[in-house]
Amino acid sequence: xxIRTLCLGILALGDATGYEIKKMVAEGxxxxxxxxxxxxxxxxxxxxxxxxxxxCRQESQSNRPDKKIYSxxxxxxxxxxxxxxxxxxxxxxxxxxxxxxxxxxxxxxxxINSLVQDRITSHKRQIDALKLMRAEEDxxxxxxxxxxxxxxxxxxxxxxxxxxxxxxxxx
Amino acid sequence: xxIRTLCLGILALGDATGYEIKKMVAEGxxxxxxxxxxxxxxxxxxxxxxxxxxxCRQESQSNRPDKKIYSxxxxxxxxxxxxxxxxxxxxxxxxxxxxxxxxxxxxxxxxINSLVQDRITSHKRQIDALKLMRAEEDxxxxxxxxxxxxxxxxxxxxxxxxxxxxxxxxx
DNA sequence: AATTACATGTAATCCGTTACATGATTGA
DNA sequence: TCAATCATGTAACGGATTACATGTAATT
Numbered sequence: 001x002x003i004r005t006l007c008l009g010i011l012a013l014g015d016a017t018g019y020e021i022k023k024m025v026a027e028g029x030x031x032x033x034x035x036x037x038x039x040x041x042x043x044x045x046x047x048x049x050x051x052x053x054x055x056c057r058q059e060s061q062s063n064r065p066d067k068k069i070y071s072x073x074x075x076x077x078x079x080x081x082x083x084x085x086x087x088x089x090x091x092x093x094x095x096x097x098x099x100x101x102x103x104x105x106x107x108x109x110x111x112i113n114s115l116v117q118d119r120i121t122s123h124k125r126q127i128d129a130l131k132l133m134r135a136e137e138d139x140x141x142x143x144x145x146x147x148x149x150x151x152x153x154x155x156x157x158x159x160x161x162x163x164x165x166x167x168x169x170x171x
Numbered sequence: 172x173x174i175r176t177l178c179l180g181i182l183a184l185g186d187a188t189g190y191e192i193k194k195m196v197a198e199g200x201x202x203x204x205x206x207x208x209x210x211x212x213x214x215x216x217x218x219x220x221x222x223x224x225x226x227c228r229q230e231s232q233s234n235r236p237d238k239k240i241y242s243x244x245x246x247x248x249x250x251x252x253x254x255x256x257x258x259x260x261x262x263x264x265x266x267x268x269x270x271x272x273x274x275x276x277x278x279x280x281x282x283i284n285s286l287v288q289d290r291i292t293s294h295k296r297q298i299d300a301l302k303l304m305r306a307e308e309d310x311x312x313x314x315x316x317x318x319x320x321x322x323x324x325x326x327x328x329x330x331x332x333x334x335x336x337x338x339x340x341x342x
Numbered sequence: 343a344a345t346t347a348c349a350t351g352t353a354a355t356c357c358g359t360t361a362c363a364t365g366a367t368t369g370a
Numbered sequence: 371t372c373a374a375t376c377a378t379g380t381a382a383c384g385g386a387t388t389a390c391a392t393g394t395a396a397t398t
Contacts, residue, residue, distance in 0.1 A: 001267045003386080009274035019349055033266035040386050042351055063394050065350045081278050087289065088267035095204035096172045096259035098316050103180035105312040107252050112312070118258065141276040141283070144338050145269050148330055155326030159319055167315050174358080190377055211358055213379055234366045236378045346397075356387075361380105368375075 001088075003036055003044045008072065008080040011054055015071040018042050029133050029142060032149045033091075045070060053079050101167070113168045116160060123157040172259075174207055174215045179243065179251040182225055186242040189213050200304050200313055203320045204262075216241055224250050272338070284339045287331060294328040 010021050010030070018041050024030045045068075048054045053076035059067040072080070097119050104111045127150060134146040181192050181201070189212050196207045216239075219225045224247035230238040243251070268290050275282045298321060305317040 001265070001270050005274075006270065009270060009277070012274055012277035017349080018351090019347095030270075033264055033269040035263070035265075037387055038349095038351075039353095039388075046351090061349080064348065065393090067349070077278055080274060084271055084275050084279055084282060088271045088286070090293065091268065092206070092263065092265040093204055094172070094206075094263040097262065098204045098319065099172050099177065099180060099201075100255055100259045101312055101316060103176075103183055103251065104255050105310070106180070106183040107248055108255055111255060115259070122261065139276070141272055141338055144334065145272055147334065148269065148327065151326050151330040152323055155322050156319065159322040163315065163318065167312055188377075189379090190375095208359055209377095209379075210360075210381095217379090232377080235376065236364090238377070344398085346395100348395080349393095351391085353390080354388085356385105358383105358385090360383080362382095363380085364378090366376085368373100370371100370373080 001034065003040045004048060005080065005083045006034060006036060007041065007044050007048060007070075008053065008076055008083070011070055011072045012077065012080055015069050017067055017069055018045050021045075029137060029146055032130065032146075048076070052076075105167075110169060116164050116168055120157065120160050120164075123153055123160070127153045127157065172205065174211045175219060176251065176254045177205060177207060178212065178215050178219060178241075179224065179247055179254070182241055182243040183248065183251055186240050188238055188240055189216050192216075200308060200317055203301065203317075219247070223247075276338075281340060287335050287339055291328065291331050291335075294324055294331070298324045298328065 006025070007021060010016060010024060016024070018038070022036065022038055022041055025034050025036045045054070045056075049056055049070070052073060054070045055073055056068045056070045059069060061067055097115065100115055101112060104115060130146055130150045130153065134143060134150065137143050137146055177196070178192060181187060181195060187195070189209070193207065193209055193212055195201045196205050216225070216227075220227055220241070223244060225241045226244055227239045227241045230240060232238055268286065271286055272283060275286060301317055301321045301324065305314060305321065308314050308317055
């Protein structure tokens with residue numbers, strides 16, 4: 001998913017500023033499956049505006065930069081529809097954890113223990129965070145996406161609890 | 172995980188050529204959680220060699236470029252250990268599918284049906300592929316990593332089967 | 343007193359993919 | 371006969387992060 005489609009899609013769900021878009025992909029329900037920084041969001045928003053796919057109204061604020069609230073235009077909606085008509089590309093699951101496990105076995109087997117233990121903790125944290133978001137999510141599809149994430153994380157967590165004995169050092 | 176550590180780690184598991192490393196990350200057990208192209212692998216291998224972290228012996232072949240078989244040096248092993256001592260960064264799970272679901276609801280709800288159906292098919296394919304690899308994997312940690320992947324994919328699959336009714340259009 | 347949140351934006355830099363270049367062998 | 375496999379490597383290009391630049395207000 002390129003940054004342009006991401007912005008278009010988020011704006012299809014409601015008007016937003018660049019700052020808010022960044023917050024959504026960094027902390028909100030989107031954080032589970034996407035990411036983006038100011039350095040890519042702001043330029044994308046500017047370009048999409050000149051292309052007429054989104055438009056922006058400015059809100060003056062005292063002692064702060066004007067708030068630029070973007071909204072999707074009809075052309076933008078059409079462009080988004082085109083993007084969504086294409087088949088989504090397969091997920092990318094980059095995991096330093098899994099790579100570390102394999103490599104650690106070769107060079108530092110005693111490290112595997114703490115790797116797995118930390119991972120169990122981090123899955124637990126992720127599950128809790130997702131459940132919190134789930135409780136505050138209103139849209140059925142939003143809930144569905146969050147539930148999908150929770151199930152996946154839970155499966156990983158359960159697997160590690162049940163199978164860590166297969167690789168951790170016996171005491 | 173940067174490309175350097177990836178190469179170092181793979182070479183820690185056994186000597187390999189650039190071609191073989193590429194095959195591992197594109198098709199082998201590594202494909203589940205990493206990726207890299209020739210354009211990044213070959214230059215990385217060259218650089219690691221000049222730095223003394225790996226070394227290469229050349230094998231002549233008739234009518235083919237010499238096979239360059241790389242192996243980890245002591246310095247390389249130490250560098251890898253240093254990398255692995257650091258906590259692995261959180262996984263990156265980029266999913267166009269999940270984003271498409273959310274956005275499709277806003278602009279083309281009738282698309283959700285086929286999106287989910289295709290996804291179910293692709294999870295099934297992934298699970299089968301992982302199970303094949305699992306059957307051929309010898310190392311316990313390798314099996315563990317593959318089993319982890321299978322469990323996660325299976326959970327996603329099961330979730331979609333059980334919950335698609337929540338978002339697909341009723342006929 | 344210090345950090346976080348708010349709010350926008352640019353420039354340097356890094357990193358990696360895609361496409362190109364070359365060419366024989368094997369299997370369908 | 372056509373595609374895939376084997377085998378290495380470079381150059382152009384694109385995309386995104388990081389760091390920089392600026393400044394107030396609220397919270398801890």
